[in-house]
Amino acid sequence: MAAAARVLLNGQVFEISLNESVFSWKSLRLRNSPSAAAARGGRGEGENQSVPVSEIIAVCKTEVAGTCKESGRWQKMTSTTTSFTPEQILHDFTVYYVQRSKEHHWCCAEVTFYCSDQLLCNQWVQALQRRLDLQGVRPKNLLVFINPFGGKQLGKHIYDKKVAPLFQLASITTEVIVTEHANHARDHLAEVDLRIYDGIVCVGGDGMFSEVIHGLICQTQKIAGIDQNDPNSKLVACSLRIGIIPAGSTDCICYATVGVNDPVTSALHIIVGDSQPMDVSSVHHNNTFLKYSVSLLGYGFYGDVLKDSENNRWMGPSRYDFSGFKTFLSHQCYEGTVLYLPATETLGNPRDESRCTAGCYVCQYSGKLLDLSNNKQELKHVAEEEDWKVVKGKFLAINAANMSCACSKSPMGLSPAAHLADGTIDLILVRKCSRFNFLRHLIRHTNKDDQFDLAFVEVYRVKQFIFTPKYSEEDNIDIRDIGKNLFGQFCSDHPACGCSQVNSNWNCDGEIIEHAAVEVRVHCQLIKLFVRGIEHSTQKTS
Numbered sequence: 328m329a330a331a332a333r334v335l336l337n338g339q340v341f342e343i344s345l346n347e348s349v350f351s352w353k354s355l356r357l358r359n360s361p362s363a364a365a366a367r368g369g370r371g372e373g374e375n376q377s378v379p380v381s382e383i384i385a386v387c388k389t390e391v392a393g394t395c396k397e398s399g400r401w402q403k404m405t406s407t408t409t410s411f412t413p414e415q416i417l418h419d420f421t422v423y424y425v426q427r428s429k430e431h432h433w434c435c436a437e438v439t440f441y442c443s444d445q446l447l448c449n450q451w452v453q454a455l456q457r458r459l460d461l462q463g464v465r466p467k468n469l470l471v472f473i474n475p476f477g478g479k480q481l482g483k484h485i486y487d488k489k490v491a492p493l494f495q496l497a498s499i500t501t502e503v504i505v506t507e508h509a510n511h512a513r514d515h516l517a518e519v520d521l522r523i524y525d526g527i528v529c530v531g532g533d534g535m536f537s538e539v540i541h542g543l544i545c546q547t548q549k550i551a552g553i554d555q556n557d558p559n560s561k562l563v564a565c566s567l568r569i570g571i572i573p574a575g576s577t578d579c580i581c582y583a584t585v586g587v588n589d590p591v592t593s594a595l596h597i598i599v600g601d602s603q604p605m606d607v608s609s610v611h612h613n614n615t616f617l618k619y620s621v622s623l624l625g626y627g628f629y630g631d632v633l634k635d636s637e638n639n640r641w642m643g644p645s646r647y648d649f650s651g652f653k654t655f656l657s658h659q660c661y662e663g664t665v666l667y668l669p670a671t672e673t674l675g676n677p678r679d680e681s682r683c684t685a686g687c688y689v690c691q692y693s694g695k696l697l698d699l700s701n702n703k704q705e706l707k708h709v710a711e712e713e714d715w716k717v718v719k720g721k722f723l724a725i726n727a728a729n730m731s732c733a734c735s736k737s738p739m740g741l742s743p744a745a746h747l748a749d750g751t752i753d754l755i756l757v758r759k760c761s762r763f764n765f766l767r768h769l770i771r772h773t774n775k776d777d778q779f780d781l782a783f784v785e786v787y788r789v790k791q792f793i794f795t796p797k798y799s800e801e802d803n804i805d806i807r808d809i810g811k812n813l814f815g816q817f818c819s820d821h822p823a824c825g826c827s828q829v830n831s832n833w834n835c836d837g838e839i840i841e842h843a844a845v846e847v848r849v850h851c852q853l854i855k856l857f858v859r860g861i862e863h864s865t866q867k868t869s
């Protein structure tokens with residue numbers, strides 16, 4: 328078919344053209360004529376526009392009833408033609424495509440081209456459809472889980488009103504499961520035959536996403552015969568991609584991978600078949616698998632905030648602010664030993680200026696290293712000769728960030744230079760300090776100041792770490808007792824120092840792990856998401 332043709336758009340003659348990767352439309356009017364200006368000021372359909380084929384959502388043909396009274400006149404139309412009569416229009420087709428709006432938001436834009444020639448119209452629809460069919464990365468059949476109780480309990484409404492119509496437009500078939508209880512999605516995924524699906528979508532928050540990755544990773548390891556209880560097992564990467572339609576309270580994972588928690592934006596990333604690998608950390612206690620983590624593992628401050636907030640669920644999302652304030656006042660520090668294995672092969676460090684964005688070269692480099700090691704079948708176990716480091720002390724917080732953990736409350740995140748898929752964790756140790764200093768550190772999470780540029784804060788980029796609390800877990804008393812004694816003195820050695828003889832617990836992506844002694848290992852690029860990472864603000868549809 329012709330690579331270019333003349334059509335009408337907004338009453339103006341346009342030339343449309345299509346090559347391997349770009350569809351474009353260009354006004355044939357003189358640039359400064361009044362009607363060209365009117366076209367520019369129309370519905371966003373300016374004089375010249377182009378859309379990557381990879382960002383076309385669908386192309387649909389609409390036949391318009393009518394008779395062509397002036398058959399053949401269309402072909403005689405010149406580039407100076409300024410108007411047309413409805414009788415001339417017999418056929419039109421609409422192209423739906425991704426349009427970038429405010430910061431990181433995507434929306435579905437549409438443009439309708441009118442043709443007087445049915446053959447021409449059909450040819451263009453077919454040509455565009457063929458190009459779309461060649462986009463092999465796009466999912467055709469998805470398994471969708473909806474948590475009707477996540478966030479503001481709008482999951483089902485969000486899916487039905489905003490997401491399902493887009494999936495339908497893009498000819499994606501779905502099997503939808505509205506969850507009936509916690510762990511419904513996880514248990515279903517651990518058992519069901521996943522070979523018929525091209526991806527999994529969860530409509531909910533971070534807890535729902537966690538369920539989905541646990542089910543998917545579990546099934547993948549089971550099929551591969553991998554023992555998840557062995558902390559040194561090299562896990563097999565999951566082949567299915569996961570999409571998140573944000574409908575939770577915090578939606579941290581969505582925010583950190585897309586840059587915004589908007590259901591339409593996320594649905595469009597799924598439709599165009601984006602793919603972003605992501606690291607996952609496994610958490611073990613005494614050679615027993617406990618949980619997987621993709622964002623934050625926090626002991627001390629963040630563990631205590633979560634534990635306390637569980638008692639105040641009735642407050643809704645504001646429980647985190649309340650418990651955060653209460654935990655800050657309690658100012659507990661916890662004694663223990665951290666053993667960590669520094670990441671030496673990867674690019675970057677936690678205090679550099681690099682940010683993990685779409686097409687991140689740090690993550691791509693780690694992906695290549697991973698491929699090399701997979702090809703060589705080098706199973707790297709915990710090697711005794713590797714250079715383990717030891718840090719002992721009293722800590723207000725021990726945070727392990729798998730990603731920046733940016734969210735609306737902390738736009739730069741807990742570790743701004745952390746990467747989604749470089750096979751490392753940023754281990755942040757906040758040693759005992761005054762309340763004032765700890766507050767300074769916390770405030771720096773909300774602004775652009777360097778939260779690591781404080782004498783009592785250390786940060787290391789690691790592949791693995793082991794935490795051993797000073798006090799045996801068997802002797803641990805309920806952490807909630809601490810709350811009863813906000814300014815309590817717990818350390819028998821130093822009565823005034825505020826060190827606790829009890830242990831904290833780990834906050835694992837918003838869920839409590841009761842054990843304090845854990846072994847954590849990051850698995851490079853274990854899962855894939857239907858996202859592309861946060862786009863630079865300048866990346867716009869031309």
Ligand SMILES: Nc1ncnc2c1ncn2[C@@H]1O[C@H](COP(=O)(O)OP(=O)(O)OP(=O)(O)O)[C@@H](O)[C@H]1O
Pocket residue numbers: 473474475476477478479505506507508509510511530531532533534535536538574575576577578579837
């Ligand atoms: N039908 C259900 N009934 C009760 N709980 C459910 C159901 N489906 C899922 N859950 C559980 O609800 C928990 C919270 O869900 P979700 O993460 O979707 O929302 P959220 O907690 O409000 O958001 P966020 O995790 O982003 O803060 C999850 O841990 C999940 O296991």
